[in-house]
Amino acid sequence: MIKKIKMKKTLVIIMAVYSAAVFGQKVSDYKYVSIPQKFETFKGDTFGLEAFLAKGLAAKNYTVLPAHIDQWPAEAKDNSCNIVNAEVINDKSLFTNKVIVQFKDCNKKVIFESKGRSDIKEFETGYPDALKDALLKVASSNPVEMLPAVQKKVSDQVASVSEPVAQSTSVAPTAGNFSNGKTDVQKIQIDASQFILAKSGSSVPFAVFKNSSKKDVFIVKLADGNSTVGYFENGSIVIDIPQSDGRYTKEVFTGK
Known part of the structure; x- marks a missing residue:
């Protein structure tokens, strides 16, 4: 229990430190x-x-x-x-x-x-x-490096089946397509430090994941503009979804 509380505090600190730097973007970047x-x-x-x-x-x-x-x-x-x-x-x-x-x-x-x-x-x-x-107040364009093309077709990959384990472990997912039972998304790796989950047929990200200082823990920007944390767990992608009452719900996307 104490370990889980410490983990939660660590994630909150990571999110606070990195949110502004990770997601800040200027008009002149375009x-x-x-x-x-x-x-x-x-x-x-x-x-x-x-x-x-x-x-x-x-x-x-x-x-x-x-x-x-x-x-x-x-x-x-x-x-x-x-x-x-x-x-x-x-x-x-x-x-x-x-x-x-x-x-x-x-x-x-x-x-x-x-x-x-x-x-x-x-x-x-x-x-x-x-x-x-x-x-007069709009800065001149000084563009940053362009993002690569969003992949519209991803080859079907079969998630490896492993024996059940007693404890949750940080295992990077191998599948390209994921679902939480309500929404189907595909994982698209932008570069070594970030990836997105995109709804099928859409170029607008459902969620953008960027590396934090902790392995397999990410700063996540949701489509509605909210920032939260995400992480890998047993080959699945997990997002802590913020609720209106200040609590978080665990949203698990498993490989298809």
């Missing part, structure tokens, strides 16, 4: 930007803000992706986490044209937003002027 064809918060005319945003980001060395995915470069098409999604939100007040430029990662988590305003009353010139003000 090369590719996706801009929607129309900004949703503008009910009617968007006053050419889509083109204005594309021009402003291109001037900061970002590559703005075309509307059709089949025209995207391979490193953007094959892994959505190489793309940051930009949006302009109408933040207008009674006498001032105001906008918010918002950037989201592949998990739909806001990683940066910048507000801009203009005292020009006319919408046609006031909104672009407000957007120009907001873009």
Whole structure:
């Protein structure tokens, strides 16, 4: 019992130390930007803000992706986490044209937003002027190394069958496909320090695992943006899922 408590405390400390460093990401880390064809918060005319945003980001060395995915470069098409999604939100007040430029990662988590305003009353010139003000706070692109393509097909692998053991042991899983009985996922190794669990047919990770300082214990970022811990146990992948009451439930993904 004491050993389990110490283990839990160790995991909590690991998560606290590494969360910010592991998951922190800046807009300038990206090369590719996706801009929607129309900004949703503008009910009617968007006053050419889509083109204005594309021009402003291109001037900061970002590559703005075309509307059709089949025209995207391979490193953007094959892994959505190489793309940051930009949006302009109408933040207008009674006498001032105001906008918010918002950037989201592949998990739909806001990683940066910048507000801009203009005292020009006319919408046609006031909104672009407000957007120009907001873009002043956006750093120029200084991209990090691209993530590799997400594997869409994984060859079937048979998990080795072992005799039951009395105690849980840290054994790395050998299977590529896993299930918790409700959700089927596949394990995709990104590099030596991280892997993802992706739902079948989706390029958006269900969970991202990054190495901690303890062998076979990982810092996990879930699709909803929450951070927790995960680990290997008897060839399965285990995630401690945070609950609203502050407790954690054990979610076990076994090889298929």
